[in-house]
Amino acid sequence: MFKASIQRQVRLGNVARQFSTVSLMRNIRSEPLAILHQTPVLPALRRLTPRYAFSHLYSTESATAQANREGEFAPVPSAPVTRFSELSQLGVNPQLVAALTRGMGYDAMTEVQSMAINPALKGTDMVAQAKTGTGKTLAFLVPIFQRVLVDQPELADRRVRRRASSQDIRAIILSPTRELAEQIGVEARKLANNTGIVVQTAVGGTRKRESLFKMWREGCDVLVATPGRLNDLLSDTEAKVAAPNLQAFVLDEADRMLDVGFSDEIRSIQEMLPSRAEKERQTLLFSATIPRDVVHLAKSMVRPDNFEFVQTIKADDSPTHERVPQHLVTVQGFENIFPTILEIAHKAKSAEDSDLPFKAIIFFSNTASVQFAYEAFRNTTAFSRRAGTPIFQIHSKLTQGQRTRSADFFRQAKSAVLFSSDVTARGMDFPNVTDVIQVGLPPDREQYIHRVGRTGRAGNSGKGWLILSNEEIPEARERLPGLPIKPNNTIESAKHTLGDSSASEDISRFFSELSSAYEYVPKSMFRATYMACLGQKFGRHFQAEDLIKLLNDWCVGAMGWTEPPAVSPKIAQNRGLSHVRGVRIGYDREEEEPVRRAPGDDSGSGFGHGNGFGGRGGSGNFGGRGGSGNFGGRGRNDNFGGRGRNDNFGGRGRSNRNSFEDRFSSRVDGKPRFAPRASF
Structure with missing residues (x-):
């Protein structure tokens, strides 16, 4: 039923959006949302089972009921605001408005910001479909910061000394990658600049103990994290990280998180957080696509009788x-x-x-x-x-x-x-x-x-x-x-x-420069590349034998190797390469010639150009503790043949599923589900 509700809502969402006053920003003719009460759209929504039906889009009754339920949020006007300076009309704290307008220099909202911030301020749960790069970070930061400030008004004054605690986190934001989590953390700290809200980040690839000391010393009100690291922190009793009074939970890029295999971590995190029966919280789920997995995730996280679906991708949008x-x-x-x-x-x-x-x-x-x-x-x-x-x-x-x-x-x-x-x-x-x-x-x-x-x-x-x-x-x-x-x-x-x-002078120079550059690259790096490529996803029209010939020609013909890298018998057997023509089965000697530097390369070790930014091995130190050529392990990223989560080839990862085409309903761009073969 829940899935059918979302399917139907996506189809109706484009119709409803045609009447949204947000369209005025694009100079598109529209009618007030009140017209929805006179169109066949609303009866269609009413026919859905109430427990699973979406809330009426920007419904005045829904807004009033939500505001009266706890007295936490002001009634939302019938027309959504489109400028950050107007957020004060919705009761948003002046410190947040000042940070947005004066501190961060924002004026007009993007479409996803206007459509998401308004209903999210009511406290309802939300499933939002929006393209990346449309400003959705602020679309969820503003409502959850307001929610934290309503519950703890003293945080509105940054001069008030309040002891934040790592064991009393009020809002959690999950992101699929470290880079995106850090990016969200930067934006969140800017928004919190005029308040006493403490924002922390917890991502993989950093020293857990150092980030914990920082969290213990400064406290934490809003935590931006990757699923693996958050799961680790919550399950470690010595970490002293908890959220017994959690008020808001956000999943950004939900489809990506499921695509790279974070469903187990998300499920574990949910089990370690207080249940909705113990502590009511707001859940905001943002996703660029809404495949079946996202529907199932939304069903397990949002309140089915109190959530809204926000659709910002129109059928006629040009991706x-x-x-x-x-x-x-x-x-x-x-x-x-x-x-x-x-x-x-x-x-x-x-x-x-x-x-x-x-x-x-x-x-x-x-x-x-x-x-x-x-x-x-x-x-x-x-x-x-x-x-x-x-x-x-x-x-x-x-x-x-x-x-x-x-x-x-x-x-x-x-x-x-x-x-x-x-x-x-x-x-x-x-x-x-x-x-x-x-x-x-x-x-x-x-x-x-x-x-x-x-x-x-x-x-x-x-x-x-x-x-x-x-x-x-x-x-x-x-x-x-x-x-x-x-x-x-x-x-x-x-x-x-x-x-x-x-060949022309330029073309000859390009090949000559690369030929010289190969001499300064450790051979172990090409061996690692060779092995990594052999672990890639093949297909009906491109097989391992094709790839091996291309790699061998590159290695021997252009790089000057006497023979291609060896593939160990075990790896050859595991990957079905034992009888593939061109594979050299055996072992390479581990001797490595000293790496030379190209003439004029003054990068040296330490922080500087082209040195991996001062890794512990100095210049040319890549790969961290695992080193290059580390395959078959159980790491999360770029794991070959193992149980990795990103860039997983041949293992149990899920990155090869084409969720772009795997929509639960008709494609929002109006094109057929199965596109024809490419014409190039």
Whole structure:
């Protein structure tokens, strides 16, 4: 019944939204919401079983009843406010309004903010569907901060000394990735600046004891966390972290959290929090898509007789991935990929008709490839410190401090390149990204779309690039249907053959620079990349034998190895590679030649350009305690063959499920559920 309710509400949501006064911001003709009482829409809602039906959208009766129930919230006006300065009309604390308008400089609300903040202030639970990058962080921060201040009015004055406690957390916000949690924490602290509310973050990749000491010393009113770390803290009796009086619980990017396998942690967290019968709390669940798993999660978390569904994605909305020009570059072999990236960057930076700096994110489907590419490119002249285009890397093997610093520096840079795994593919706000470059087959259509969504944000222009070998094209057609990807044949490096003397000076230079750069990269990094690629998701049209030939040609033909890396008999057997042509089964000697630095590379160890931001191993220290080439473990990120949660290949992770297409109802963009094969 609950699922049927959401299904029907999504279909009706687009109709109801046509009458919302929010549409006035877009100069679209609309009627007051009162018209809903005279249309067939409301009777349709009434026919739903009351226990499972959605609340009437912005219903005056619902707002009044909620306000009178506890006397905590003022009645909500019939028309939603559209400016932050107007929040005082809804009884929002003046300190929060001042922080939003004067401190953070916000004026007009985005659509999701206007549609979500208004009903959320009533205290009802909410399931909201909104695109990433639309300002939904404030859409849930404002209501939960107001709820905390209503319950503890003394927190409105930051001068009042109140002892916050890690054992009395009032609001919890869960995020699927460390970067997004840190980003939410920064926004939350800005909003709390004029109050006594204490905001803390708890994410994996940081030292648990240090974050606990900070929480014990300063206390905590609002906690922003990743599911794994929060589950660890709540289950550890010595951590002294509890929320017996929890008032608000938020899940951001709920579909992503379920997609990467956090359902067990979320269920465990719920069991350790006070039940709704013991302590009533508000639950806000935000998601870009509403697949079946999100419906089940919502059913277990929200109050079925007191929640609202907010739909901000209209049937005629043009998704980001349809507005961004997307180019397919087909390379002759893997040895052409890195020179192709250099040529794309060179053309972008030297284009006479472009006044935009080159700011790009380059996505790989595994951490080892990110590490290898970063180390190779930092030894080229185009991306050296002296070239003026700094490069950064983000992946799961870096400490959280290193990842945060990389994200902050890239966010602030006008021109830069970020090498990244999929930890930044969703929810992260990097302004003015001009290009998104995806290397190799994306794991699925949804992940491709989220990566492309890092550019073309907030009305800015951008471009998407997909670099594939000829052998990968048939599989890409199956995996990426219905996307506006157009072949681009202007990149000369993609078709260049090694040893061809007829190439232009620029093309020869790109290949020559990469050939020299490979000499400065530890061989263990390429071995790790080789193994990681063998653990990727294959398909009907792209098999292990195709990949092995591409990798071997790259290794021997372009990098100068005498033979490709060896695959141990156990790994070969586990991955079904024992009888695949081209696999060298055996063991490599663990000897490693000392790593040289490219001429003019003065990065050195410690904090600085291209050194992993001062990891314990100094310059070139990547991978943390696990080190590169650590496969088959039980880590959460970039785990190959094991039980990892992100970038999981061949294990028990769930990242390969295409929730973009797995909607519980008709697609909100009006397109058929099963798109045709790609035409590129």
